[in-house]
Amino acid sequence: MEIWEEKVRRLKKIAWELRKDVIEMIYRAKAGHPGGSLSSAEIISVLYFEIMNIDPKNPAWEDRDRFILSKGHSCPIHYAALAKRGFFDREHLWTLRKTHSILQGHPDMKKTPGVDYTSGSLGNGLGIGVGMALGLKMSNKRSRVFVLLGDGECQEGSIWEAAMCAAHYKLDNLFAIVDYNGLEVDGWLREIMNVEPFKEKWEAFGWKVKEVDGHNIEEILNAFQWAFKVGGPSVLIAHTVKGKGVSFMENEVEWHGLAPKEEEYKKAMEELEKEVLKL
Amino acid sequence: MKKEIATREAFGEALAELGQVNPNVVVIDADISKSTYTTKFHKMFPDRAFNVGVAEQNLMLVAAGLAITGKIVFTSTYAVFASMRACEQVRTFICYPNVNVKIAASHGGIQVGADGPTHQGTEDIAIMRSMPNMKVIHPADAVATKKAVFAIAEDYGPTYLRTMRNPTPIIYDESYKFKIGKGNIVLDEGDDVSIIATGIMVLMALEASKILKEKGIRVKVIDMSTIKPIDSELIITLAKKTGGIVTCEDHNIMGGLGGAVAEVLVENYPVPMKRIGLKDTFGESGDWKELFEIYGLSPKHIVEACIEVIRRKEGIKISP
Numbered sequence: 001m002e003i004w005e006e007k008v009r010r011l012k013k014i015a016w017e018l019r020k021d022v023i024e025m026i027y028r029a030k031a032g033h034p035g036g037s038l039s040s041a042e043i044i045s046v047l048y049f050e051i052m053n054i055d056p057k058n059p060a061w062e063d064r065d066r067f068i069l070s071k072g073h074s075c076p077i078h079y080a081a082l083a084k085r086g087f088f089d090r091e092h093l094w095t096l097r098k099t100h101s102i103l104q105g106h107p108d109m110k111k112t113p114g115v116d117y118t119s120g121s122l123g124n125g126l127g128i129g130v131g132m133a134l135g136l137k138m139s140n141k142r143s144r145v146f147v148l149l150g151d152g153e154c155q156e157g158s159i160w161e162a163a164m165c166a167a168h169y170k171l172d173n174l175f176a177i178v179d180y181n182g183l184e185v186d187g188w189l190r191e192i193m194n195v196e197p198f199k200e201k202w203e204a205f206g207w208k209v210k211e212v213d214g215h216n217i218e219e220i221l222n223a224f225q226w227a228f229k230v231g232g233p234s235v236l237i238a239h240t241v242k243g244k245g246v247s248f249m250e251n252e253v254e255w256h257g258l259a260p261k262e263e264e265y266k267k268a269m270e271e272l273e274k275e276v277l278k279l
Numbered sequence: 280m281k282k283e284i285a286t287r288e289a290f291g292e293a294l295a296e297l298g299q300v301n302p303n304v305v306v307i308d309a310d311i312s313k314s315t316y317t318t319k320f321h322k323m324f325p326d327r328a329f330n331v332g333v334a335e336q337n338l339m340l341v342a343a344g345l346a347i348t349g350k351i352v353f354t355s356t357y358a359v360f361a362s363m364r365a366c367e368q369v370r371t372f373i374c375y376p377n378v379n380v381k382i383a384a385s386h387g388g389i390q391v392g393a394d395g396p397t398h399q400g401t402e403d404i405a406i407m408r409s410m411p412n413m414k415v416i417h418p419a420d421a422v423a424t425k426k427a428v429f430a431i432a433e434d435y436g437p438t439y440l441r442t443m444r445n446p447t448p449i450i451y452d453e454s455y456k457f458k459i460g461k462g463n464i465v466l467d468e469g470d471d472v473s474i475i476a477t478g479i480m481v482l483m484a485l486e487a488s489k490i491l492k493e494k495g496i497r498v499k500v501i502d503m504s505t506i507k508p509i510d511s512e513l514i515i516t517l518a519k520k521t522g523g524i525v526t527c528e529d530h531n532i533m534g535g536l537g538g539a540v541a542e543v544l545v546e547n548y549p550v551p552m553k554r555i556g557l558k559d560t561f562g563e564s565g566d567w568k569e570l571f572e573i574y575g576l577s578p579k580h581i582v583e584a585c586i587e588v589i590r591r592k593e594g595i596k597i598s599p
Contacts, residue, residue: 109347109376117347118376121367127337128372131344134329138305139348158368161337169329 070125071150123156152184167206214238289421291316358400388529389562405534469497
């Protein structure tokens with residue numbers, strides 16, 4: 001058995017390595033969304049390298065856990081994790097957003113091994129997760145469905161249609177995580193369209209809720225254990241920093257969907273490499 | 280004529296029968312299941328029937344998620360909601376990933392009658408037809424509807440099945456063979472003009488053919504129940520044989536059956552053509568047969584269109 005401290009260190013290191021891949025991918029693609037990718041790194045690391053029951057050699061394995069990246073624009077971090085888990089060759093990462101690539105600008109389940117559902121248009125992943133969770137239960141599968149939501153997309157009405165539905169059908173196999181980095185394209189959520197009181201909203205819709213520091217591996221791990229104990233539908237509200245790990249991207253709204261230029265790329269990679277070496 | 284049955288009701292009956300033979304069929308409603316006649320399926324198969332309430336976007340998303348776990352999913356709502364409220368969900372999460380969802384949509388056209396334009400789906404065919412991977416089917420009567428339900432369940436992929444609110448006469452007997460993508464020649468009295476119709480308009484065309492016959496005009500009436508993929512082969516054959524075509528649909532004149540037929544004709548074998556349909560307008564409340572008179576969908580209007588097409592194909596100048 002892997003001891004706890006070793007596990008935490010391993011998952012932390014993976015998160016930082018995934019961040020490096022994200023910057024490399026977006027730099028080479030000359031386009032993409034670094035901000036929300038970087039804020040999701042620890043969540044993705046914990047899901048793909050600890051929690052989820054998956055088989056990279058058999059991406060369509062019927063008994064696997066499912067993952068939907070509802071905030072589809074953050075796909076660079078998801079692609080990086082899939083490559084690291086061996087769903088496809090790492091070389092594909094450098095073809096992001098290019099013609100004939102298996103890695104589309106937003107996730108396409110028909111093109112990318114390991115992508116369980118197409119996404120990119122916001123507000124839709126939770127409803128698809130509800131359908132999957134229902135279908136898996138009907139087929140007597142023990143698989144769990146994880147949906148990673150953005151905070152901005154929780155302004156969409158369809159999220160709350162799905163939230164209502166998940167609680168109504170008592171979907172104990174459905175788990176949502178909100179990457180609550182506080183920023184959307186036009187600025188701070190609290191200024192554009194406040195989603196608060198957020199925890200209370202989910203509770204009012206019949207969900208079990210836990211708030212965590214979305215960059216703290218131990219907290220995320222513990223929160224998932226809590227979620228599995230209380231069952232779904234439950235949601236982890238992960239407080240994060242958009243652009244986390246690259247000093248000049250952190251909390252800067254312009255880095256929602258902007259590729260770094262050469263100097264910025266070099267500086268970002270230096271900063272990230274420092275973090276990797278610490279672990 | 281036999282007893283009149285609404286195709287929405289025939290759909291509900293067929294769905295319940297389908298449920299008995301195919302355990303993989305799942306049905307989801309967004310309220311209004313009493314109106315779309317899925318209640319029978321709900322009662323018979325409560326474990327395979329869901330109701331998401333008045334939430335059509337979620338209806339389509341849940342359907343998509345269920346379909347990817349291997350179910351044949353029928354969603355059931357009205358045409359206006361399926362094609363517009365949930366338009367993006369249908370396009371991006373059902374058609375783009377090409378999952379096995381059958382979108383049953385009642386209340387197609389102004390045949391809806393009294394409820395008025397908010398509940399009359401008059402753009403749905405055009406919207407659904409423009410989505411890659413989507414098939415669009417609009418049966419003419421209760422018999423065809425039942426056969427279509429079984430056929431689309433056998434077939435893979437997204438399908439839009441349009442049914443009608445109000446009872447209509449039965450055109451077919453049980454020997455009728457429905458085939459996706461194939462038009463059916465319902466009447467073949469001669470080569471003066473071909474009337475290509477869909478849904479209730481097949482009946483209107485048959486009525487029109489009687490009037491035309493009295494005038495010495497012999498026509499073919501075709502039930503084009505599949506609007507996508509359109510039966511190009513049949514359309515070209517008809518154009519060559521009759522040299523003139525009239526299309527009839529209870530739908531906006533843009534982008535629907537008339538549009539689909541015109542696309543085939545102009546690229547393959549252009550002949551004089553007229554389209555019967557709503558002339559880029561909304562409907563209103565009222566008895567549907569009266570509405571058909573007002574909005575130009577009655578047999579009388581089809582007769583006029585046929586005569587005009589015949590004159591044009593014979594090179595006779597029509598006075599304005």
